[in-house]
Amino acid sequence: MTDLLRLQDIKVYFRSRAGLFKTVEVKAVDGVSLSLGRGETLALVGESGCGKTTLARTSLRLIRPTSGRIIFDGADITHLPESELKWFRRKAQAIFQDPYSSIDPFMTVKQILEEPLILHKIGSREERMEMIARALEDVKLTPVEEFMGKYPHMLSGGQRQRVVIARALILRPEYIAADEPVSMIDASSRAEILYLMKELQERYGVGFLYITHDIATARHFSDRIAVMYLGKIVEMAEPRELIENPLHPYTQALIEAVPEPDPNNRFRERKVIPGEPPSPINPPPGCKFHPRCPYVMDRCRTEEPQLQEIKKGHLVACHLY
């Protein structure tokens, strides 16, 4: 069976202004290859600025990569013009971090959910109403009649994100990229929304890219975890294997930085990973993690390690192995 989504050696470089006459190159994504199976959930974790959002946007063809290829359902969509992407726009959906800015404040919930159906010319009026009601039931915004008439400002952050989830699912997509879908939601409803997404993802067999800072939630909500550092995937494995047996020093540091659950300490601070936070402008030569790596060797400063399978299903890019 073909993969749902295949990214082949994707590079996304931006030109960014650095002073009046100067621009610098930002290597936001710098050679990522990965594939997502149908109905699979892949978590992408890594620190701020490592390129997660850029990679997700590229996978949705909201950005054209500088180089590399995007293969969806066996079709190369890397350079297709927007006019030939309509089928893809229906099959691939996004859930972004901020439910406030991703829905129109002047539209009712019903209008928000009906918009994609009208855009893709799906169903009669009555059929669309049934689909909207079903979508609201799916995300547990009931009674549905009550929610249909509401405007976004009448909803809580969590309810708004449920509307965003319903809108993403209403077209029965094959692929959803969810970029930190709960990070801006009240901490008390995060788990509930993650469980809801997981349930719907399984029910409808959606391939899911779940982006998060948080390796602890990635463990519960994914079939595989990919760890990203400065535009590269440095390690990839099934969650249990990755967390119990992390091979890359960066993954080890990420796991150590997860605070221990402590019911008495409400202000658990995330520990920080030692060393300078990385910059995608002038990244270091060799292994990009070497300036922060406790195990750095000579060759790490010059030679970039390639991602390779060390054990079945466990890939790592590190000269230690």
Ligand SMILES: Nc1ncnc2c1ncn2[C@@H]1O[C@H](COP(=O)(O)OP(=O)(O)OP(=O)(O)O)[C@@H](O)[C@H]1O
């Ligand atoms: N349009 C752009 N122009 C210039 N630089 C950009 C652009 N978009 C992203 N970048 C830079 O590319 C790098 C990767 O950004 P990206 O948003 O993909 O990271 P991220 O992993 O999603 O971070 P976060 O966890 O903070 O959301 C950052 O250094 C960012 O400043």
Ligand SMILES: [Mg+2]
């Ligand atoms: Mg981001």
